[in-house]
Amino acid sequence: MILLSVPAGEDSLVHRRHVCSRVIPHSQDSLTNGLELDKIFGRKAPLHVDLGCGDGSFLSMLAERLPDKNFLGIERLTGRIRSSARKIATLDNVRLLQIESSYAVCYLLSSGSVETFYLLFPDPWPKRRHHRRRIVTQDFLNSVHRALVNDGLIYIATDDLGYFRKISQTAHSTPGLATAEIDVELPSSKFGLVFQQKGTPIHWLALRKISPVT
Numbered sequence: 001m002i003l004l005s006v007p008a009g010e011d012s013l014v015h016r017r018h019v020c021s022r023v024i025p026h027s028q029d030s031l032t033n034g035l036e037l038d039k040i041f042g043r044k045a046p047l048h049v050d051l052g053c054g055d056g057s058f059l060s061m062l063a064e065r066l067p068d069k070n071f072l073g074i075e076r077l078t079g080r081i082r083s084s085a086r087k088i089a090t091l092d093n094v095r096l097l098q099i100e101s102s103y104a105v106c107y108l109l110s111s112g113s114v115e116t117f118y119l120l121f122p123d124p125w126p127k128r129r130h131h132r133r134r135i136v137t138q139d140f141l142n143s144v145h146r147a148l149v150n151d152g153l154i155y156i157a158t159d160d161l162g163y164f165r166k167i168s169q170t171a172h173s174t175p176g177l178a179t180a181e182i183d184v185e186l187p188s189s190k191f192g193l194v195f196q197q198k199g200t201p202i203h204w205l206a207l208r209k210i211s212p213v214t
């Protein structure tokens, strides 16, 4: 498990109030007891979570389009949290958390708290010896299932056909998740746009929580 914290120093997010006001600070409690979403957002609203939100392009566009939803962007790299923070600076319904995605899904999001997850272009780790670094595993999908509300969704996109097949196979053997139609038009993420421009096929999968697993 890797926990990443915002570095202190002149250039850190802590010193840049306009950037950091929507970045959830790390505290002992928030990292072990879970996120207090109502406090963090200052309101109750359905939660959408962008896992590995990168530069925040997708997150900011979708949050602007859906002001009645709360959005949480999770990202492990400081530079990308910074870019995301700049993009969401004027959006009241977005918060950012710099942490490892699977840890957040497994330990920080309470059961039945998420309406929709987005996992757009997770690192594919194409070499066989690196496959164990991939985020989508049976345990990860079990955690996603637990965190979703009934009927909640996870959207997954990848340009890597081998990874897509593996994700689909893992999803099919996960109890309580079923393939769903993708009937919404989502904004393009930064990586999505690059792949579109290159003409690279993008493989999409939407999974719906169909039943609670006890």
Ligand SMILES: C[S@@+](CC[C@H](N)C(=O)[O-])C[C@H]1O[C@@H](n2cnc3c(N)ncnc32)[C@H](O)[C@@H]1O
Pocket (backbone or CB within 6 Å): 051, 052, 053, 054, 055, 074, 075, 076, 077, 080, 099, 100, 101, 102, 119, 120, 121, 122, 123, 135, 189, 190, 191, 192
């Ligand atoms: C290929 S980029 C895609 C970024 C964005 N979703 C997009 O579509 O433009 C993958 C992103 O996920 C982040 N990432 C990879 N593994 C992660 C993890 N385990 N936890 C949090 N972020 C992660 C990377 O730092 C990177 O920003």
